[in-house]
Amino acid sequence: MAGYLSYIAAPEESQAVLLEVKDKAAYYTEEFWQYHVFGSLEEADRFAQQNPLLHLIVWDVNDRKSMETLRRLRGGGKEPLLLVIADKRLSPTIYLRPSVSPSALLLQPLSRERIRLVFDEIFQEFLDKFGPKPEVFCAEGREGKVRIPLRRIDYFEAREGKVFVRAGREEYGFYSTLDKIEGSLPGGFLRCHRSYIVNMEQVREIDYANQIICLKNEAKVLFSRRCKKAVREYRNE
Secondary structure (H helix, E strand, O other): OEEEEEEOOOHHHHHHHHHHHHHHHHHHOOOOEEEEEEOOHHHHHHHHOOOOOOOEEEEEOOOHHHHHHHHHHHHOOOOOEEEEEEEOOOOHHHOOOOOOOOOEEEEEOOOHHHHHHHHHHHHHHHHHHHOOOOOEEEEEEOOEEEEEEHHHOOEEEEEOOEEEEEEOOEEEEEOOOHHHHHOOOOOOEEEEEOOEEEEHHHEEEEEOOOOEEEEOOOOEEEOOHHHHHHHHHHHOO
């Protein structure tokens, strides 16, 4: 599963871009895509505050307020590819800055040919960035593949005959085992229980008395008594 978010004020441009994105997504990827399309900045802003899992953002930067929302979005990390849409009369110094870091640019007025060329480049970069590499975990469920940056993962949980990976407010289930997953993960992940693998980079505090690991997003994960030593050693406590 992959996430697409767009804010484009002009409805006809939004539709033209969305049609091209869907075409390229079907051609280049095997993922099931979720499309979140907004023509209202207020609605886009409310959605962005939910910290959704995104892989591609298309953003109209002509409005000063839209830049404020975009900077907040980018403040959470630069994992999603970003295509900026701007009027050609707008100064590039507004959006070509480290806090924004666009992957590509489309200048208005938009042309169908330019949209096509840019998204060919974007999806090639998508494959390079979100392919099955060590910094990305790839899970395949009934809805298709989902590629999740490892730094976004909170924990893996085994339950109901499946494994569930939790990233923020989102959870994805797929058929595998924690034993198999454990061997493919880097050192920042710790098997703390027969039912859990936790990303120790997401830990806020540890309640040793009740054997609970508290994560930065307020989620809680159990750890077993036999893993207490490993948890302490990882935390240098």
